[in-house]
Amino acid sequence: MTASPPLPSPTIPKRFIQDLPTPGWPPIQRDVAGGRDPATIRRMNLNESPFPPSPGAIAAMQEAVTRVNYYPDPKWRDLTAALSAQTGHPQDQIVMGCGSDELIVSVGRFCLSPDDEVVVGNPSFGSYNKAAQVNGAKVVAVPVRQDGACDVQGMAEAVTARTRLVFLATPNNPTGGMLSSEDVVRLAKALPDDVLLVLDEAYYEYGIHAGGDDHLKAVAAARNGPWVSFRTFSKAYGLAGMRVGYGLSNSVELADTFQKMRSVFNVNAVAQAGALAALGDRDHMLSILERTRIERERIAAGLIRLGCEPYPSVGNFLAAKTPKPAGAVVEAMLADHGVLIGRLMVPGFEDYIRITTATSDDTDALLTGLAAVLA
Numbered sequence: 122m123t124a125s126p127p128l129p130s131p132t133i134p135k136r137f138i139q140d141l142p143t144p145g146w147p148p149i150q151r152d153v154a155g156g157r158d159p160a161t162i163r164r165m166n167l168n169e170s171p172f173p174p175s176p177g178a179i180a181a182m183q184e185a186v187t188r189v190n191y192y193p194d195p196k197w198r199d200l201t202a203a204l205s206a207q208t209g210h211p212q213d214q215i216v217m218g219c220g221s222d223e224l225i226v227s228v229g230r231f232c233l234s235p236d237d238e239v240v241v242g243n244p245s246f247g248s249y250n251k252a253a254q255v256n257g258a259k260v261v262a263v264p265v266r267q268d269g270a271c272d273v274q275g276m277a278e279a280v281t282a283r284t285r286l287v288f289l290a291t292p293n294n295p296t297g298g299m300l301s302s303e304d305v306v307r308l309a310k311a312l313p314d315d316v317l318l319v320l321d322e323a324y325y326e327y328g329i330h331a332g333g334d335d336h337l338k339a340v341a342a343a344r345n346g347p348w349v350s351f352r353t354f355s356k357a358y359g360l361a362g363m364r365v366g367y368g369l370s371n372s373v374e375l376a377d378t379f380q381k382m383r384s385v386f387n388v389n390a391v392a393q394a395g396a397l398a399a400l401g402d403r404d405h406m407l408s409i410l411e412r413t414r415i416e417r418e419r420i421a422a423g424l425i426r427l428g429c430e431p432y433p434s435v436g437n438f439l440a441a442k443t444p445k446p447a448g449a450v451v452e453a454m455l456a457d458h459g460v461l462i463g464r465l466m467v468p469g470f471e472d473y474i475r476i477t478t479a480t481s482d483d484t485d486a487l488l489t490g491l492a493a494v495l496a
């Protein structure tokens with residue numbers, strides 16, 4: 122074996138980038154899936170929708186494919202016009218991303234310098250760490266409340282003169298708790314004007330379906346400093362593979378800053394067409410939200426019956442403490458039952474699994490498998 126060539130320079134890439142993990146994971150092989158064809162495994166680990174997107178979105182994407190010899194609209198005009206009409210947010214303050222993940226990483230690039238601080242919930246979405254680490258900034262993680270929602274009081278208290286960015290996920294992934302507008306406004310008011318508040322609303326539609334507040338107007342009225350809400354077509358709209366997310370920012374200047382950072386054609390033409398058509402099929406989305414609620418409640422009840430302690434989630438996922446080590450539970454669920462679930466890779470949460478809701482058939486298989494694994 123030959124040794125890897127040395128890096129061209131001790132400073133390229135920057136030290137804190139050398140230390141980052143490479144994203145992604147290897148494909149599942151038959152041997153860890155009990156000899157099953159990996160294509161038959163039930164995917165209940167990535168908070169994806171198990172349901173295809175709206176038929177109208179599929180037709181729009183098929184049509185758009187025939188014209189991909191042309192570049193997409195670099196200003197996503199049709200999509201931002203439709204989002205503006207739906208949300209009441211000014212069109213020139215809306216930015217699109219290749220998934221909301223692109224926006225999360227981008228916000229770190231224009232806010233953070235080495236040794237700055239970023240306040241996040243604990244546990245919360247892993248990309249916030251990346252947004253901080255690629256810029257050499259420090260993550261200050263504040264434990265979530267018992268109901269799995271972010272602790273706005275604790276997060277406000279964690280802010281120092283070095284804080285530049287706060288990621289507030291509601292509903293929070295992986296715990297699934299959501300905040301009232303009163304809570305969000307408390308943090309929005311407490312943050313200094315030189316801190317950017319990111320409201321991560323990737324699961325916004327699920328929160329509204331569960332009777333939660335719509336925070337936009339309340340935050341707009343309460344906060345003088347900069348803020349942005351990130352949402353996505355990956356979850357309730359079932360378009361995770363298309364990679365479309367958006368940011369509703371509080372000023373044209375902030376929206377323009379995102380624009381300056383991005384690659385010019387960051388959302389491809391098929392994705393733009395699919396997202397636009399998906400927005401127009403509200404009934405399809407509502408039926409997915411309702412099916413998700415039913416399966417989430419079945420899974421939560423089953424987990425409690427089996428001696429687990431789930432957080433009271435409103436999302437398309439549940440995190441739960443298990444009576445057996447989570448790593449072994451995840452492995453056995455895959456090997457013995459062909460069900461892929463996740464676990465929380467966060468210090469202090471070693472005993473927690475995370476399950477994405479899927480079809481009712483998947484819930485049956487999940488609960489049968491868990492009963493055997495936890496017996």
Ligand SMILES: Cc1ncc(COP(=O)(O)O)c(C=O)c1O
Pocket residue numbers: 167168219220221222223246290293294321323324352353354355361364365366
């Ligand atoms: C809280 C949260 N934010 C953002 C994302 C990123 O979603 P996407 O890049 O697919 O829009 C996810 C994905 O799981 C998430 O859970």
